[in-house]
Amino acid sequence: MGTELTGVFWFNVGAFAFGLILAITSFNYYKKLGRTRTGVYWAIGCIASCLLVMNGVIKFVDMMDEHMKKEAFALLEETYEDRGDPNNESFKNLELVVNPEKIKRFTAYDIYAANFNKQYTYKGKVEITIKNKKGKKVFTHVTEAITIKPGEKKVIKNVNYDTWHPGYSWKWLGELKK
Structure with a gap:
């Protein structure tokens, strides 16, 4: 801030x-x-x-930034409803959204994360792989160490890259602790 x-x-x-x-x-x-x-x-x-x-x-x-943030958090809620496990505390209750935003000479990949667990805190990093339209890996980014408390949603520092690509996948590189 x-x-x-x-x-x-x-x-x-x-x-x-x-x-x-x-x-x-x-x-x-x-x-x-x-x-x-x-x-x-x-x-x-x-x-x-x-x-x-x-x-x-x-x-x-x-x-505009606040609007994008609200949309990303709503998408986190939707994906949690589809894939989450509200009965168990697990990595299934961690969600991530990457929103590519085209700016003149580069693309800013805005990263939003949420922890829908009720008791467990996530501590670690996230490995994000950006993919092209054919699903092939373009680049991989590992975030700084983050902590997401139970029920918390947050914006993670964005990643800048020279071109826009629509696809992504992620992997949590950390642990859940009470």
């Missing part, structure tokens, strides 16, 4: 700096025309507009 706030801070600093440049330019223009009050209004408007537009873009991106 700290890096997100730092990014938002620097985007706002950039928007403020751009707004300040526009404000100074417009103020000087109206001052030369002898309309200083209008120049002040334009200067304030420039700064406010730049900050509003930048924060609107940031809010839109955050809303």
Whole structure:
């Protein structure tokens, strides 16, 4: 969360700096025309507009990320209903979804995991194999060590790759403990 706030801070600093440049330019223009009050209004408007537009873009991106997260968590629920074992504590109650998101020059593979066990915590890593349309292995990624408590759903750090591929499989490399 700290890096997100730092990014938002620097985007706002950039928007403020751009707004300040526009404000100074417009103020000087109206001052030369002898309309200083209008120049002040334009200067304030420039700064406010730049900050509003930048924060609107940031809010839109955050809303899209939250929407993708909700969809992924709903898909985790669906796959658990299909494959899970609610009567036993086991690896069958661990689910994972990989959502490829095409960005201009690369693809971000967003990883979501859930532990539907009631008592057991998962500690370990996940090996994710990305596959092409023919089902052939393109690359394998092993996540950092993670801990997923009973009933917890979480976003795992994404993986970036140069091309988009639709298929994947995964393997849990850890243990369930009480």
